Amino acid sequence: MQILIIEDEAEIAQLIQLYLEKEGFACRTCRDGITALQVFQEQQPDLIILDLMIPGLDGLEVCARIRQKPGAKDPYIMMLTAKGEEIDRIIGLSTGADDYMVKPFSPKELVARVRALLRRSMRQGGQSETYQTASFTIDVDQRSAQRHLTPDQPENLDLTTLEFDLLSTFLSYPGRVWNRSQLIDKLWGSDFFGDERVVDTHIARLRKKIEPDPSNPTFVKTVIGVGYKFEDAT
Numbered sequence: 001m002q003i004l005i006i007e008d009e010a011e012i013a014q015l016i017q018l019y020l021e022k023e024g025f026a027c028r029t030c031r032d033g034i035t036a037l038q039v040f041q042e043q044q045p046d047l048i049i050l051d052l053m054i055p056g057l058d059g060l061e062v063c064a065r066i067r068q069k070p071g072a073k074d075p076y077i078m079m080l081t082a083k084g085e086e087i088d089r090i091i092g093l094s095t096g097a098d099d100y101m102v103k104p105f106s107p108k109e110l111v112a113r114v115r116a117l118l119r120r121s122m123r124q125g126g127q128s129e130t131y132q133t134a135s136f137t138i139d140v141d142q143r144s145a146q147r148h149l150t151p152d153q154p155e156n157l158d159l160t161t162l163e164f165d166l167l168s169t170f171l172s173y174p175g176r177v178w179n180r181s182q183l184i185d186k187l188w189g190s191d192f193f194g195d196e197r198v199v200d201t202h203i204a205r206l207r208k209k210i211e212p213d214p215s216n217p218t219f220v221k222t223v224i225g226v227g228y229k230f231e232d233a234t
Contacts, residue, residue, distance in 0.1 A: 002044070002046050002047075003020055003045055003047050003049065004029075004043055004045040004047075004048045004075075005020075005027055005030075005048075005049045006036040006050045006054060006059070006062065007031065007080065008051060009051075012080075014029075015107055015185040016049060016107065019108070019110070020111060020114065023092055032056035033057025034056060036050075036054070036057075037057070040066060044075075045075050046073065047077070049078050049080060049114075050097070052079055053082070063095045063096050063097055074161045075101075076161065078100070079100050079101060080102075080105070082102070090102075096160060098117055099117060099194060112195075116188060116189055131172055135148055135219065136171060136210070136219075136232065137154070145157040145164055157210065159209060162187065164201065164222070165206060166202055167206060168188060169186050170228075173230075177223050177228060180196040181196065182227070183227070203220060206220060
């Protein structure tokens with residue numbers, strides 16, 4: 001597994017690299033946003049550890065650009081920052097990060113979170129399922145998703161890895177009500193670290209891509225006091 005570490009503080013970058021390489025990961029580091037995007041295109045990593053405050057382009061901009069043009073791989077992104085306010089977590093996750101850690105952090109916890117993210121992609125292996133409703137088709141094996149605007153006009157959906165997994169989960173159990181804990185267990189696994197409200201952020205991002213009116217969702221509906229459910233004709 002290839003990991004790209006984008007961190008301008010040399011000691012922190014070296015510490016992260018040391019712990020990850022001890023676990024068998026191949027790591028490359030860079031210290032600014034512009035170089036990071038160049039290295040990303042060259043390396044196509046499986047996971048990126050991205051500091052929020054880096055020179056050139058900041059972490060939010062780097063994350064957004066990677067999600068806009070993911071290349072051959074759509075990597076997991078773990079964002080690092082010295083800021084701990086809730087608004088910064090929400091902003092970081094809304095740009096496409098999959099997880100979030102606040103400095104100072106435990107290197108062992110970081111390694112555990114990296115493994116948890118990468119296990120998600122390994123758990124997908126071997127599946128060859130297709131889910132279809134009146135408005136959507138998902139091929140789990142091919143990792144492709146389409147929305148059917150009309151019967152003769154399918155539209156390919158440009159989803160991140162987590163958005164695809166989230167929509168696939170909803171389509172596999174239409175009408176089921178999921179709470180945050182259940183979705184976290186399904187998508188991240190039981191070894192998830194972090195705030196359960198990350199689910200709300202990714203639901204909002206998915207709605208922007210699949211709903212005619214994200215503010216009044218047709219498909220992914222909120223069940224007040226419980227969680228979320230997917231509704232569509234089958």
